[in-house]
């Protein structure tokens with residue numbers, strides 16, 4: 251592992267994205283700006299006098315279909331895919347300017363962010379990164395849903411999903427310390443069932459959804475083109491989890507196990523973890539994983555992981 255892996259990083263140049271929010275359908279322009287070491291990820295509503303909301307656990311708002319932040323009744327919605335890309339690619343510090351309430355859904359994955367980071371570059375800063383090192387297990391259980399975080403080297407995630415047909419059960423195990431994010435996780439898109447579409451539209455929950463930004467699932471499988479990975483669904487859940495756990499405010503060092511979880515469970519774990527001050531410490535240097543523990547992604551057959559190289 252390069253020494254720079256222990257230093258904070260930011261993006262080398264500003265980036266701009268435009269699109270619509272998945273849930274609100276609201277048009278939005280989003281700018282990512284480099285930020286000084288130690289600043290973390292801070293959202294800024296340029297349409298509301300540059301009101302700022304740091305991406306940390308105490309600002310988590312109501313969570314159902316997406317993760318949202320709220321401070322003094324100002325909302326920033328659907329933060330998970332961008333936060334996932336930032337944590338996944340090791341970007342600690344950035345200002346995220348938005349001129350509306352919801353982040354753009356783009357293609358439904360984190361790939362557009364990762365490609366943009368790689369295009370402008372990621373800059374190392376003169377400050378050692380603080381990891382949130384897990385010392386004791388913290389678990390949340392709700393019916394048959396479960397999520398827990400455990401002490402361990404690196405940042406490993408094991409996720410099991412069990413959805414109605416045609417998805418069924420899928421399982422993935424990812425070691426992010428081995429820099430697998432861009433290759434195995436970033437391109438996995440969000441998904442929804444055709445059978446639920448009208449009900450969700452009537453409820454105003456997916457005003458921005460289209461076949462261009464979500465896998466649409468019919469009874470036999472995806473209705474809009476081939477999957478990017480045969481187990482794209484569970485990979486997307488891993489993507490979401492990384493984005494939601496980013497709200498711990500630091501990159502986690504530990505192992506996360508999730509079964510049938512979702513945004514509410516992910517953020518409940520963040521709250522419980524942050525509250526239990528004996529369960530973690532801030533540490534500058536990660537416990538380096540043994541080489542044998544490096545890149546691993548088990549689960550169903552791996553599809554084409556080389557999207558980034560295309």
Ligand SMILES: [Zn+2]
Pocket residue numbers: 330331440486490
């Ligand atoms: Zn998602």
